[in-house]
């Protein structure tokens with residue numbers, strides 16, 4: 328959100344990645360099909376669960392700083408609400424497409440069901456480039472988008488959260504716009520808000536903390552010592568930096584971390600406090616001098632016990648899966664492993680904690696935020712963290728039990744658990760005709 332450059336955001340890069348060969352969303356639907364088949368899902372239910380309930384397309388006129396009017400396209404997709412209100416982020420990005428939003432909304436449906444939250448799934452997006460817009464333009468865009476989709480929003484129907492290029496500032500505008508229309512303050516309409524206006528303590532750290540909990544459970548399950556377990560983390564943003572920090576506080580040894588500029592490595596353990604000092608000053612890791620430099624590609628194949636991909640999708644592919652030496656992969660990022668790579672990892676005995684479980688700590692504390700807003704009673708951080716731990720540990724147990732029972736990998740186990748839960752509610756509710 329910098330100074331305006333009016334014409335920059337009317338152009339749109341070519342994008343058809345929903346159908347691309349190694350596309351994370353297409354990959355996700357292929358895993359859905361696999362899990363649905365193994366569950367012997369009734370054909371009618373299969374048809375219902377493969378389609379979103381509602382797709383909204385809106386045009387959003389915004390006056391730019393130079394006086395010109397630009398019209399942006401926005402989407403909101405409600406995938407499934409059988410288990411409760413839809414839950415899903417809003418992204419502002421030039422690469423947004425309706426197909427992508429649909430797939431991400433499906434993803435949220437399964438993720439909420441894996442950790443057994445009383446939510447369905449949704450997602451929203453606006454095709455725009457916020458980096459080329461002023462703050463006021465982003466605010467006007469946010470407010471007009473919110474009012475355009477206002478019928479779907481609400482604590483009981485559809486609850487957004489931050490996603491790519493949106494943040495707690497944007498959520499505050501969504502909440503304010505919604506509240507102005509309703510003529511009273513409705514904090515529970517969004518999560519990921521600033522704590523001062525109904526956000527939850529512990530939300531910022533929740534995804535990385537969840538990664539730590541499930542990694543700890545995986546080490547325990549595989550009877551591997553936690554103390555000194557060597558961890559490599561790709562991505563040193565919200566998820567990766569918190570996961571690295573908390574894993575190290577648990578006694579694991581973080582040997583490598585990276586950001587978009589590259590990585591740093593020390594086989595006997597990095598000085599994380601020193602690295603945090605470096606990045607807090609706004610510097611990237613390629614200028615950090617107190618450890619060996621390493622590329623993002625090499626980080627993935629380091630000799631270690633735990634690998635945490637926490638940056639991008641599709642980084643573990645058929646090209647490098649066979650070279651991965653980690654015994655455990657904890658998927659902090661969404662979609663870091665391709666379906667073809669999964670097979671190689673499975674063959675090599677790598678224990679994958681799949682994204683829809685590993686990074687579900689974020690949506691779990693979003694759920695806590697919604698509960699706190701609705702109750703008007705706020706929990707201390709210890710309560711938030713303890714309840715998050717309980718949910719992550721239980722969900723890890725349920726996913727691995729499902730996987731073992733059906734002789735599948737943990738990812739298919741997680742999808743089976745999720746689809747089974749959503750399908751069970753559909754059967755109980757029956758079909759309104």
Ligand code: NAD
Pocket residue numbers: 534561562563564565566567585586587588623637638639640659660661686687689690
């Ligand atoms: P972030 O923007 O805070 O951090 C991303 C990190 O990845 C940064 O350190 C960045 O430098 C690094 N990065 C970018 N390009 C890279 C590249 N080419 N190679 C290596 N590193 C690169 O984002 P985040 O919130 O930490 O999210 C990371 C991933 O986790 C995303 O896939 C996101 O969808 C997923 N996720 C995040 C949350 C959450 O609560 N933040 C919840 C669930 C899933």
